């Protein structure tokens with residue numbers, strides 16, 4: 051990744067709030083660029099750069115943690131009451147900082163069902179699930195917070211350690227077929243790299259407050275699973291029709307099959323010029339295969 055025109059340097063200090071799957075990929079990469087990075091989790095970690103933040107407890111992070119912070123990335127989903135954990139507990143603290151940027155990882159669930167049509171940032175969100183209404187409210191709260199917020203809408207996230215390979219290995223794979231159903235997805239490295247690309251070129255690119263980060267090729271779940279079995283040189287189990295599989299799926303698993311949409315990345319990849327590392331599931335899964 052080019053660094054010479056970067057607006058990021060060792061003068062920058064990042065707080066990654068919620069350092070789970072996406073957060074830890076981002077933290078690793080941004081450290082490689084020389085930035086200081088502190089990360090949060092809900093339980094104590096041995097890592098000296100990690101601190102405890104749990105919006106459900108009364109304990110708030112020590113003030114020293116916020117000293118010199120220039121950038122914040124929240125990777126924390128809404129809490130069980132629908133509140134944004136970061137804004138609920140830390141909004142005033144964050145607003146007292148001279149922040150340059152506050153990123154928020156959201157979901158493309160806010161678009162609802164488009165019956166397989168493409169959907170982009172200019173389309174009005176039309177959430178159907180309760181959790182997606184909640185998410186849209188959290189986005190709104192970030193936008194209205196007075197912080198320099200930028201929202202990233204993400205489809206299904208996968209990467210090494212979280213892909214269909216892991217589901218196959220853990221015998222948790224279900225091969226379900228539903229006519230015309232597609233899913234969009236994104237490799238975790240592209241979330242990190244796209245955000246870093248936008249930050250590094252912040253001074254020359256138009257600032258967009260809401261951006262989808264998705265790959266080029268939404269497709270059926272069967273295609274993805276079949277490709278994994280092909281790489282493993284194993285036969286794929288016979289697909290089960292969604293109507294038959296439905297009764298055995300948890301309500302949350304069922305809810306993912308109710309929505310059918312193709313998420314457009316034109317704003318990110320055409321208007322803003324980001325080049326995906328993994329344009330499609332085949333390239334992304336090869337990376338997972340080689341790193342599993």
Ligand SMILES: NC(=O)c1ccc[n+]([C@@H]2O[C@H](COP(=O)([O-])OP(=O)(O)OC[C@H]3O[C@@H](n4cnc5c(N)ncnc54)[C@H](OP(=O)(O)O)[C@@H]3O)[C@@H](O)[C@H]2O)c1
Nearest residue numbers: 068069070071072091092104105126127155157204206207
């Ligand atoms: N997974 C997907 O396919 C997907 C798709 C679209 C959007 N998203 C959204 O994108 C964001 C990042 O996803 P991810 O899969 O990388 O997340 P993840 O691995 O599940 O990590 C979530 C992080 O949030 C922390 N957290 C959760 N509740 C918290 C609370 N009440 N107070 C403080 N910290 C809390 C967790 O702490 P611990 O480390 O202590 O567990 C964890 O570090 C999330 O908002 C997610 O909903 C995910």
